[in-house]
Amino acid sequence: MDFHGYAGKILHVDLTKKKIKEEQLSEELIRGYIGNLGINTKLAYDLIKPGIDPLSPENYIILGTGPMGGTTAPACSRSNANYKSPLTNLFGSANAGDSIALMLKFAGYDHLVISGKAEEPVYLKINNEEVEVLDAGHLWGKDVFETTDRLWAELGDYWINCIGQAGENLIRFANSVSNKHSTYGRTGIGAVMGSKNLKAIAARGSRGITVADQRAFFKIIEEILGKIKANPVTQMWRDFGFVVAFPAYGATGLFELFNYGEGFADVATVFSKEQYKSRVVKRPYACPGCPVGCKQVVEIKDGKYAGLNFKVAALGSQVGYHNLAGVENWDEVVKCVEIENKYGLDSNSLASVAGFAIELYKRGVINKGDTEGSELNWGSETTRLLIEKIVRREGIGDVLAEGVRAAALKFGPEAAPYAGHVKGLELAIGLRGRLSTENFGELTNPRGGHLERSPSLTFIPRKPTAFPPFCTGIGVSQDRIEKICDGPEGFNVSRLTRWVEDYNTVLASMGMCHRTPVIQHFNLQTITDLYRATTGIEISPAELRQSGERIWNLQRAFNQREGADRKDDMPPCRALNEPIRIGDKEFPGIGEERASRLLDEYYEERGWNIKNGRLTREKLEELGLTEVAVDLGC
Structure with a gap:
């Protein structure tokens, strides 16, 4: 072809x-x-x-x-x-x-x-x-x-x-x-x-990429670029990246402190956008083809890290990760990220295992005999110490290098309640404040506790009238919209998550960024039109959406083949059972009953077995995956 x-x-x-x-x-x-x-x-x-x-x-x-x-x-x-x-x-x-x-x-x-x-x-x-x-x-x-x-x-x-x-x-x-x-x-x-x-x-490489219909392609691109440039949100993201969302992260409990032990309602004050702009960021930069430029060249102006200069993606997210270990301020977060990038460490998992170890030490679950004589305290000093031990697999670092789930098994049953992971992947954001598709999606994501394919309008509270048109835009079947747009905020989080995941899987398979200043100007029809103009392949929005669903189900099949099922979609112990204070409010743990009900609704929306969360033959055949059904013994 x-x-x-x-x-x-x-x-x-x-x-x-x-x-x-x-x-x-x-x-x-x-x-x-x-x-x-x-x-x-x-x-x-x-x-x-x-x-x-x-x-x-x-x-x-x-x-x-x-x-x-x-x-x-x-x-x-x-x-x-x-x-x-x-x-x-x-x-x-x-x-x-x-x-x-x-x-x-x-x-x-x-x-x-x-x-x-x-x-x-x-x-x-x-x-x-x-x-x-x-x-x-x-x-x-x-x-x-x-x-x-x-x-x-x-x-x-x-x-x-x-x-x-x-x-x-x-x-x-x-x-x-x-x-x-x-x-x-x-x-x-x-x-x-x-x-x-x-x-x-x-x-x-020196080879170019052709598009099938240049006139249609550039017409769509010009319209999208016009919307992006005219939207004031674009400049906000260029100036501050994810930091623009700190007030929402704090208020809704998505950012948590001290190994998921406390909410961080005042994150926008402690890590202010004014300090970010004046002290930390030299200029923004963009990925190829991006008109926004929400990534950062950082340069510390003065202090003990004066002159520290490097490129970093999503510095705002790094604050959320490093809060788990109690890292204190912008300078210390930037220094930790630089060290992690040099060694080649996932910052999210690193900060989570560091926070986990610090909390176990504070609670007496581990002691100086486990830490080679080191005292573990919240903050950057201990975090940097643990980075060095982990990278070299020295002492306690050899245990933490295996991740939170394995470390909890090594440290014994008293450690298990404080291990914040889903499927073995350390959580990115909190679960106990306000549930949205973003954090509920950490439970259902095939790779574990992350949210990259569950962002949606639910990120902040909105009027209920916003959700029916949103659902139409991402390809929700018309006969499902009433059921999905049901709830006190205008949506059923578990049912909507299924459709958001399928839509975002289409975006990921296209190579599209899902960050707010870009993706709010697309919908499934626009993406389909752009794909047709680019490739010359005739495909309908419904077919494209079903491709996203097919991909998601095949990832689920990969995991099911490895023995994963419903139990692996449950929240971690702390999120399930412990209350959390966010500002002046206390929120309960999700609870076994509520978590089970949410998963029931999610599996039903997906057409999976509600009892065990496994794929059904009917769903796989509907998606053209009959050979996978045979492989799994469905």
Whole structure:
């Protein structure tokens, strides 16, 4: 077939055999799974055998881009990496904006599939069709910044994705970093790369991407760009990024302090946007093709970190993560992030395991005998101490390097109530204040406790009249809208989450960013029109939405094949049972009965087995996944 939007090829690299081959991207894959996350999911399900050790040569790393990546479509440069996670032992997924995958597409590849294990450290060099596996002995032991600088000096103008010492030492929440700033952040891709002795990927491409209908394409783009530029929210996000949402994060309980033990209602005061602007941020920067630019070049103006300067994505989110360990102020958060990025650590998981260890120490569950004589206190000093121990797997760091779930088992039953994770992935935001699709989606996400495919209008309270048109815009069936738009705030959170997840899975498979200043100007019809103009493929909004549902269900099937079921969707013990104070209000834990009812409604909306949360044959056949039903014994 003629390819527009797509590069048209999958690159396979077997590190054990040093074998390289190309595969044509098939029409069946494109029509069934769109691209990026979707096609990655299909490849992962087919290639990764159930029951394998995620750190064995049998695991695969799959990188993908979307059909609009490399075009001028706004904010469509995001990519996904998928594998079996060494942290959760389930579907592993990480995504990045300004990542190496876009350069892979310019080199001619929509997807890169890496298997096997090299005998010695190597890096993968891709220059259009020239693909080489090269020695990386001189890079092993170096951090992310040193590795990237060294490869730039050796190769010139390549985009670099690499691991630091965390990945080399198989820290189960190690990440990989593109060009020193864009991270594939969650579920441990860095450890999988390290297990394969793969230090880095270097890519350069010079091939362009064509679109099928330029007139229609540019008409849609001009309309969207006009809306983005005219909206005052755009400049707010450019100036402050996620910090604009701090008042809402604090008031609704999404940000929590001290290992999910307290609410952080005054986060907008302690971490003020005025200090952010005057003290921390030098200028914004943007992912390729993004008209907003909500990421930051940070530069500390004075104090003990004066002159500290680097690029960082979503610094506002980093405040939420590092609050879990009690990190005190903007300067200390920035310093922690710099260290984590150099070593190649997922900041969210790192801060969570640090907060977990500190709380156990404060409660007497562990003592100085467990910490090599160190006293653990809330704040940046202990957090930095634990970072060093974790990266080197020294003492207590060797336990924490396995993640919160495994550490809780090691420390004994008294530790379990304080482990904040879902499916083994540490939570990103709180669950006990106000439930929205964002935080409820942490329970149902196939990769575990994160929210990247559940953002929606529910993030802040709105008038109930806002939700029926929103539901129509994301493709909710008309016969379901009344049931979904039911509740005191105008929505049923568990039922709406199902449709939000499917819609956001379409976005992820397109490579589209879901941040507010961009995505509020799209809906399913606009995305369908843009996809048609880009690719020339005739598809309806309903078919596109069903592709999102198919991808989501296939990820669920991957996890079900590994033994996951309803129990793995339950909130962690603290969120379930403990009340939390947010400002002057106290909110109860979710409770077993309420959590069970919410999951019942969610499974019913999805067409899954309510009793155990497993996929049904009827649903899988409806989605054209009959072979998966057979595989699962449905």
